[in-house]
Amino acid sequence: MLENGESSATRLLSTNGVQQVPNPKIELFQLRGFLEPELCAELIALIEANRRPSTIADANGDAYFRTSETCDLDPANPSVRELEARLVALNGIDPAFGEPCQGQRYDVGQEFKPHTDYFAPGGEDYVKYCSVAGQRSWTFMIYLNEVEAGGATRFKVVGKTFQPETGKLVCWNNRRPDGSVNPNTLHHGMKVRKGIKYVITKWYREKEWGW
Ligand SMILES: O=C(O)CCC(=O)C(=O)O
Numbered sequence: 001m002l003e004n005g006e007s008s009a010t011r012l013l014s015t016n017g018v019q020q021v022p023n024p025k026i027e028l029f030q031l032r033g034f035l036e037p038e039l040c041a042e043l044i045a046l047i048e049a050n051r052r053p054s055t056i057a058d059a060n061g062d063a064y065f066r067t068s069e070t071c072d073l074d075p076a077n078p079s080v081r082e083l084e085a086r087l088v089a090l091n092g093i094d095p096a097f098g099e100p101c102q103g104q105r106y107d108v109g110q111e112f113k114p115h116t117d118y119f120a121p122g123g124e125d126y127v128k129y130c131s132v133a134g135q136r137s138w139t140f141m142i143y144l145n146e147v148e149a150g151g152a153t154r155f156k157v158v159g160k161t162f163q164p165e166t167g168k169l170v171c172w173n174n175r176r177p178d179g180s181v182n183p184n185t186l187h188h189g190m191k192v193r194k195g196i197k198y199v200i201t202k203w204y205r206e207k208e209w210g211w
């Protein structure tokens with residue numbers, strides 16, 4: 001187990017199939033087939049059964065900034081426990097540093113406009129969201145299905161776009177090597193044009209979550 005909500009390139013690349021985006025501005029990885037289709041289908045069913053409008057920290061006045069729906073996944077559910085076990089095996093992050101897993105559902109026309117997952121230092125909500133658990137360290141995201149059209153995740157600064165693919169994981173470090181937040185992680189969950197998009201998001205913190 002690594003310390004303080006940290007994963008590392010070395011740890012991630014020790015799993016067969018993990019690929020790192022070759023760009024010094026960001027630590028960004030993908031792993032195809034991280035979850036098998038059966039587990040993805042179970043997680044989709046959970047998201048369908050229990051969802052609410054998604055929210056954002058540091059509200060910016062744009063009511064259409066994040067138009068998806070969110071599911072707070074029950075940590076006691078067997079499929080969610082399996083998901084958590086897969087994550088720790090891959091990333092070596094002590095689960096105590098993780099926020100609870102969420103599912104996100106995007107219908108046609110829904111998106112999450114360009115944003116970073118870290119809380120803006122000095123921003124209004126920084127104290128509110130970071131005083132206990134600290135800043136977000138790593139993001140792990142898993143696509144649960146193939147979308148008929150649209151719904152890619154675009155990292156504009158580094159020029160990398162990921163297409164949704166059943167069971168594919170994408171993960172990145174939200175900070176630079178010196179520990180400061182990395183604006184090059186800016187990413188856009190682009191509009192779904194046809195079909196419905198389902199993803200899992202898992203965020204880790206620099207301190208124990210403990211809520
Ligand atoms: O849905 C996506 O492609 C991106 C989701 C995302 O960035 C987030 O939930 O923070």
Ligand SMILES: [Fe+2]
Nearest residue numbers: 115116117187
């Ligand atoms: Fe994000």
